[in-house]
Amino acid sequence: xxxxxxxxxxxxxxxxxxIKGENRFRVNAYHNAARSVLSxxxxxxxxxxxxxxxxxxxxxxxxNMKNLIxxxxxxxxxxxxxxxxxxxxxxxxxxxxxxxxxxxxVKLFYSELRITDLKGLKKAAKDGMLATLPGMGEKxxxxxxxxLDEHSKFDLERVMISEALMEAEHYIExxxxxxxxxxxxxxxxxxxxxxxxxDVDLLVAVSGKNSKEVVANIMDHFAKYSEVLKVIASxxxxxxxxxxxxxxxxxxxxxxxxxxAALHYFTGSKEHNIKIRDLAKRKGLKVNEYxxxxxxxxxxxxxxxxxxxxxxxxxxxxxxxxxKGQDEIEKAKSKKLPKVVELxxxxxxxxxxxxxxxxxxxxxxxxxxxxxxxxKYIAMTDHSSTVSVANGMSSERIQNQWKEIDKINKxxxxxxxxxxxxxxxxxxxxxxxxxxxxxxxxxxVISAHMHPRLSKEAQTKRIIAxxxxxYSKILGHPSGRLINKRGPMDMxxxxxxxxxxxxxxxxxxxxxxxxxDLIDVYARMAKDKGVKIAINSDGHDANQxxxxxxxxxxxxRGWLTAKDVINTLDAEHLSKIWE
DNA sequence: GCCGTTTTCGGCCCGACTGTTTTCAGTCG
Numbered sequence: 001x002x003x004x005x006x007x008x009x010x011x012x013x014x015x016x017x018x019i020k021g022e023n024r025f026r027v028n029a030y031h032n033a034a035r036s037v038l039s040x041x042x043x044x045x046x047x048x049x050x051x052x053x054x055x056x057x058x059x060x061x062x063x064n065m066k067n068l069i070x071x072x073x074x075x076x077x078x079x080x081x082x083x084x085x086x087x088x089x090x091x092x093x094x095x096x097x098x099x100x101x102x103x104x105x106v107k108l109f110y111s112e113l114r115i116t117d118l119k120g121l122k123k124a125a126k127d128g129m130l131a132t133l134p135g136m137g138e139k140x141x142x143x144x145x146x147x148l149d150e151h152s153k154f155d156l157e158r159v160m161i162s163e164a165l166m167e168a169e170h171y172i173e174x175x176x177x178x179x180x181x182x183x184x185x186x187x188x189x190x191x192x193x194x195x196x197x198x199d200v201d202l203l204v205a206v207s208g209k210n211s212k213e214v215v216a217n218i219m220d221h222f223a224k225y226s227e228v229l230k231v232i233a234s235x236x237x238x239x240x241x242x243x244x245x246x247x248x249x250x251x252x253x254x255x256x257x258x259x260x261a262a263l264h265y266f267t268g269s270k271e272h273n274i275k276i277r278d279l280a281k282r283k284g285l286k287v288n289e290y291x292x293x294x295x296x297x298x299x300x301x302x303x304x305x306x307x308x309x310x311x312x313x314x315x316x317x318x319x320x321x322x323x324k325g326q327d328e329i330e331k332a333k334s335k336k337l338p339k340v341v342e343l344x345x346x347x348x349x350x351x352x353x354x355x356x357x358x359x360x361x362x363x364x365x366x367x368x369x370x371x372x373x374x375x376k377y378i379a380m381t382d383h384s385s386t387v388s389v390a391n392g393m394s395s396e397r398i399q400n401q402w403k404e405i406d407k408i409n410k411x412x413x414x415x416x417x418x419x420x421x422x423x424x425x426x427x428x429x430x431x432x433x434x435x436x437x438x439x440x441x442x443x444x445v446i447s448a449h450m451h452p453r454l455s456k457e458a459q460t461k462r463i464i465a466x467x468x469x470x471y472s473k474i475l476g477h478p479s480g481r482l483i484n485k486r487g488p489m490d491m492x493x494x495x496x497x498x499x500x501x502x503x504x505x506x507x508x509x510x511x512x513x514x515x516x517d518l519i520d521v522y523a524r525m526a527k528d529k530g531v532k533i534a535i536n537s538d539g540h541d542a543n544q545x546x547x548x549x550x551x552x553x554x555x556x557r558g559w560l561t562a563k564d565v566i567n568t569l570d571a572e573h574l575s576k577i578w579e
Numbered sequence: 580g581c582c583g584t585t586t587t588c589g590g591c592c593c594g595a596c597t598g599t600t601t602t603c604a605g606t607c608g
Binding site: 140252 | 581604
């Protein structure tokens with residue numbers, strides 16, 4: 001059982017307790033613990049193996065949760081979990097996933113009408129039975145039917161950040177055309193640059209002098225966007241819609257004087273906000289989306305800008321990417337937040353494909369495009385021979401490619417193409433070219449494309465063997481995951497990072513929004529262990545240098561500075577790190 | 580159930596929107 005599965009169990013227990021109407025703080029404790037475990041950067045199994053008591057050091061985990069997690073990891077289940085699962089029909093949990101249906105309604109449906117699953121719910125709604133329940137009516141019944149319809153139509157998967165960003169930017173362009181919109185920004189997980197996004201939050205500022213009609217007009221404009229499929233809420237200052245793509249977009253309108261406070265509030269994360277409010281409380285302050293208030297006098301500290309919120313609670317500005325509710329507030333207090341890397345720090349890209357393998361562009365065009373975009377170098381890393389589906393290059397072909405690179409390099413001024421390869425890691429951990437080729441390459445990116453289903457031990461051993469190859473320079477897309485399509489390979493990332501440190505191998509953050517691999521927690525772990533990172537596009541088209549921004553997002557969420565990233569170096573300094 | 584520069588007991592973020600009520604409970608973020 002991994003952290004994600006443990007987190008799911010904790011979430012499930014919380015959900016069941018909630019349906020049963022247990023004490024809400026006890027319910028919250030399970031949900032908090034679930035989130036805490038999910039974002040915890042270390043494998044809980046390794047903690048249990050060393051000293052189970054250490055589990056209590058994880059925020060939100062006390063003696064009870066520790067015992068539960070211990071049984072889950074040693075027995076694969078626990079008495080408590082079994083007992084609680086038996087206490088309600090399992091289908092009730094699925095009902096919780098419906099929009100507008102929470103624990104109270106699930107309990108109501110079950111206790112009054114013995115409804116135990118979605119099918120039964122649909123029948124009861126169609127038969128008009130739901131409307132007869134206390135607190136329900138025709139409208140609520142229809143809401144349930146619509147929620148059931150949505151549930152079957154859209155898989156409620158979170159979408160890639162690239163998609164959400166595009167949707168948000170288009171919506172913002174449209175909203176800017178509306179009179180009275182002084183400022184507009186997206187907030188939420190999109191602003192925090194999470195790798196996947198559940199819904200988009202838009203925040204609009206209006207001038208305090210604006211009348212109610214102006215705000216109403218903005219709400220109206222919002223609902224009339226051409227992509228809107230359904231308006232699910234529309235109040236005085238808050239609206240929500242569902243787009244044709246299935247994505248939910250929320251809008252909130254605030255006075256421009258409260259814009260900073262509201263932006264902070266709606267950027268989250270929830271955990272970060274709770275910690276900020278806790279800190280404020282201890283200073284006799286109250287923080288909400290309208291500003292920071294002195295509790296005793298009720299005096300308002302106006303927060304037109306976000307940094308005023310932080311200042312009011314005695315903190316330096318914390319960038320959205322860091323707001324996870326982990327240790328960022330502590331580190332900010334002691335002025336230990338790093339200055340994180342920016343897109344403009346990148347001087348080159350060390351993982352790219354041309355039409356020599358499965359890319360679309362010619363090497364020369366790629367080089368020109370990158371140079372025009374302000375970069376100083378690239379490494380051409382086409383696929384090695386075994387990856388025949390991607391037109392991998394034989395030893396002979398790659399040597400021909402070097403001749404072409406030499407020719408182009410002579411023509412270029414102030415720009416360099418490194419000779420590289422994305423060399424496949426074989427099942428036994430050996431590399432897909434022999435020494436004769438490897439030793440002539442400037443950049444050897446080692447990647448596993450085949451055998452993703454090996455056991456954890458075998459996979460870890462295989463990858464480490466490849467890292468130990470003296471010619472390996474960068475470990476490419478380490479986990480092999482494809483977001484919403486394929487999970488990560490089962491391997492011990494902590495050991496792999498240690499091996500990279502021991503062998504002077506950098507680890508890649510692959511900027512393709514479908515990969516974003518290494519993930520942020522491991523990026524931070526690598527940094528803490530002194531391992532260098534390469535932020536690469538893995539581009540298959542000259543214009544895919546534009547993907548690098550997504551890799552930068554991950555790096556910033558992993559607290560990386562420019563110094564932690566090798567492709568912020570000049571071409572001359574870059575070659576020296578492996579000497 | 581968790582947690583502690585007010586505390587080992589007594590708190591636990593907080594406000595908007597909706598529908599069904601006629602002052603509020605449930606849901607959501």
